[in-house]
Amino acid sequence: MTGNFPKTLDELKSFGYKFLDDATCRNCGADISWFETPRGKKIPMDAMDKGSSPAVPHWKSCSDGEGFKSYRK
Numbered sequence: 131m132t133g134n135f136p137k138t139l140d141e142l143k144s145f146g147y148k149f150l151d152d153a154t155c156r157n158c159g160a161d162i163s164w165f166e167t168p169r170g171k172k173i174p175m176d177a178m179d180k181g182s183s184p185a186v187p188h189w190k191s192c193s194d195g196e197g198f199k200s201y202r203k
Contacts, residue, residue: 140181152177157194 136142143149146168153174155162161177174188 135187136185138181138185139178139183142175142185147173155188155192158192160188160192162188 136145136147142165148166150164150166150172152161152163154160155174162174163177165173165175167173176184176186176188176191178185
């Protein structure tokens, strides 16, 4: 979905992403939320608390983003 990645929590939902669970990043300790993409893959997102919160894949902000290489295949 290059170029068209959802920009907010509301857009994630409208694009067909499904919330799975809240968790803690095992690489940096930040709060994250797991979603399932419309294609059935799991994606870690920075924690969002409102519909207009920015939707950011956690590997972009993680201090150890290299640890997420297997999720970006």
